[in-house]
Structure formats: C-alpha cells, structure tokens
Amino acid sequence: MTLKIAIDAASAAAPFEQLRAQISGEARSGALPVGYRLPTVRGLAEELGLAANTVAKAYRALEADGVIETRGRNGTFIAAAADAAARELAAAAQGFAERAHRLGADRDTALAAARDAVRAVYGA
Incomplete structure (x- = not known):
C-alpha cells in the first residue's frame, strides 16, 4: 500500500x-x-x-x-479515529446550535447559517 x-x-x-x-x-x-x-x-x-x-x-x-x-x-x-471524529463533529454541532439559540436565532435561521458555512468550506 x-x-x-x-x-x-x-x-x-x-x-x-x-x-x-x-x-x-x-x-x-x-x-x-x-x-x-x-x-x-x-x-x-x-x-x-x-x-x-x-x-x-x-x-x-x-x-x-x-x-x-x-x-x-x-x-x-x-x-x-472514526468514533473520535464523529464525537468531535457532534460536539461542534451542539456548540453551534447552543450559540445560535443564545443569540436569538430561530431554527430556520440557524440551519441557513450552518448550510452557508458548509457551502463556503465544501463548495456549492
């Protein structure tokens, strides 16, 4: 290999x-x-x-x-690392969701922000 x-x-x-x-x-x-x-x-x-x-x-x-x-x-x-990476990804998503909620964003706005961020990193 x-x-x-x-x-x-x-x-x-x-x-x-x-x-x-x-x-x-x-x-x-x-x-x-x-x-x-x-x-x-x-x-x-x-x-x-x-x-x-x-x-x-x-x-x-x-x-x-x-x-x-x-x-x-x-x-x-x-x-x-597969399990560790999945846990870290879930923790990052949880942190984002909690922060968006504290900022007063509704569910759709938070999801749109997450989609925009993913698009920016991964491309359209």
Missing part, C-alpha cells in the same frame, strides 16, 4: 491543508487502514517537494483531530 498525495500549487488551499485533508480523507475512507505507518516528516516533505515544517504542521493537525498517532521513535500511524 502506498500513500497517494498530490499537492496542487494552483489551489487556494495551503499545502499543509491539502495534505491534512487528503490523509484525513484516506484514513476515514479506509484506504489507509488503522495502523498504517506514515512516512517520516522529512521523507514525505522530500517526496512532495514541501518544507518539513509544512508536513509537520499537517501531522500536528491530524494528531489533534485524532486521525494519526505518533509513537515516539517508532513512527506515525493511522489511528482508530
């Missing part, structure tokens, strides 16, 4: 975000199974033509999201 990452220099998304999104997507789809060992920061940076700090930033974000785990000198691996 090989890690398949492509960084689009013409993309509006920063390279670290492209890397984070692609690894996260591959892990969540199962294309990168739990326990898959990722390349080292330096190795992946060289392979992709990126700065090591760019890859390190993506790895830190992925670790914070529970997608990967670092096991010291043993390396960085895909974590069993």
Whole structure:
C-alpha cells in the first residue's frame, strides 16, 4: 500500500491543508487502514517537494483531530479515529446550535447559517 498525495500549487488551499485533508480523507475512507505507518516528516516533505515544517504542521493537525498517532521513535500511524471524529463533529454541532439559540436565532435561521458555512468550506 502506498500513500497517494498530490499537492496542487494552483489551489487556494495551503499545502499543509491539502495534505491534512487528503490523509484525513484516506484514513476515514479506509484506504489507509488503522495502523498504517506514515512516512517520516522529512521523507514525505522530500517526496512532495514541501518544507518539513509544512508536513509537520499537517501531522500536528491530524494528531489533534485524532486521525494519526505518533509513537515516539517508532513512527506515525493511522489511528482508530472514526468514533473520535464523529464525537468531535457532534460536539461542534451542539456548540453551534447552543450559540445560535443564545443569540436569538430561530431554527430556520440557524440551519441557513450552518448550510452557508458548509457551502463556503465544501463548495456549492
């Protein structure tokens, strides 16, 4: 199994975000199974033509999201993150709903705001 990452220099998304999104997507789809060992920061940076700090930033974000785990000198691996990600998403949605309610937004206005935010991030 090989890690398949492509960084689009013409993309509006920063390279670290492209890397984070692609690894996260591959892990969540199962294309990168739990326990898959990722390349080292330096190795992946060289392979992709990126700065090591760019890859390190993506790895830190992925670790914070529970997608990967670092096991010291043993390396960085895909974590069993599906449940953690679902819980975090539910908590974020709950927080949004509570904040919208405190601001006095009705249900339809809150849903419209959420849809607009999702459209802005994911595209139409």
